[in-house]
Amino acid sequence: MIRNLPPGLKNILIIMVLGAMAQTALPNIGISPDLWYLYYPDSSNFRIWQLVTHMFCHGGFGHILFNGIALFSFGMIVELRLGTAKFLKLFFVSGFGAVLLHFIWMGIAINSQVGTFFPSMESGLYIPYPPMLGASGALYGVMTAFAVLYPNESMIFLFLPYPIKAKYLVPVIVLLDILLAFLDLESDNIAHFAHIGGAVTGFIFINIFKKRFNQ
Numbered sequence: 001m002i003r004n005l006p007p008g009l010k011n012i013l014i015i016m017v018l019g020a021m022a023q024t025a026l027p028n029i030g031i032s033p034d035l036w037y038l039y040y041p042d043s044s045n046f047r048i049w050q051l052v053t054h055m056f057c058h059g060g061f062g063h064i065l066f067n068g069i070a071l072f073s074f075g076m077i078v079e080l081r082l083g084t085a086k087f088l089k090l091f092f093v094s095g096f097g098a099v100l101l102h103f104i105w106m107g108i109a110i111n112s113q114v115g116t117f118f119p120s121m122e123s124g125l126y127i128p129y130p131p132m133l134g135a136s137g138a139l140y141g142v143m144t145a146f147a148v149l150y151p152n153e154s155m156i157f158l159f160l161p162y163p164i165k166a167k168y169l170v171p172v173i174v175l176l177d178i179l180l181a182f183l184d185l186e187s188d189n190i191a192h193f194a195h196i197g198g199a200v201t202g203f204i205f206i207n208i209f210k211k212r213f214n215q
């Protein structure tokens with residue numbers, strides 16, 4: 001089946017699997033993949049390459065399985081419509097949009113607590129920044145693009161027993177993330193603002209594409 005995938009999606013899925021394998025294997029030989037994950041720029045663990053590498057790391061089997069299945073479901077059709085080059089731009093631009101909103105949210109939260117956006121750099125304070133990892137932000141951009149391009153396409157989502165049109169399903173998923181983001185549950189370690197940022201960026205990207213190419 002993977003042979004029939006368009007090249008952009010196929011290579012993204014392959015790199016995701018390789019990343020997951022490396023996350024499991026490298027600690028066994030004393031190498032931590034920690035610096036592949038994305039840290040807030042104020043953290044001493046932040047590295048510029050994390051802006052890309054975090055998209056191909058995941059927090060467990062369930063995380064990569066969900067993202068892989070969702071990317072397969074939405075990404076193949078979107079890549080066939082956009083072409084490989086524009087699909088890859090959509091994926092990475094959405095991922096960067098996810099990072100931007102996630103960093104903005106973290107900065108606001110940190111500033112409200114200690115009065116500065118960069119406490120380690122400016123005041124020498126130690127803040128235990130949690131990393132972000134996963135392709136979910138980029139996935140939300142692809143998913144949103146699918147809903148814009150094919151609004152009346154019916155989809156089956158997880159355990160729902162009946163199909164729902166993409167123009168209803170995707171906004172409901174994003175609205176749920178918005179709700180959970182502002183509830184700010186302490187037990188919830190999901191980067192909801194990254195999901196929202198990816199969806200918003202994907203929406204902007206695909207509408208520019210539609211306007212430019214009169215799709």
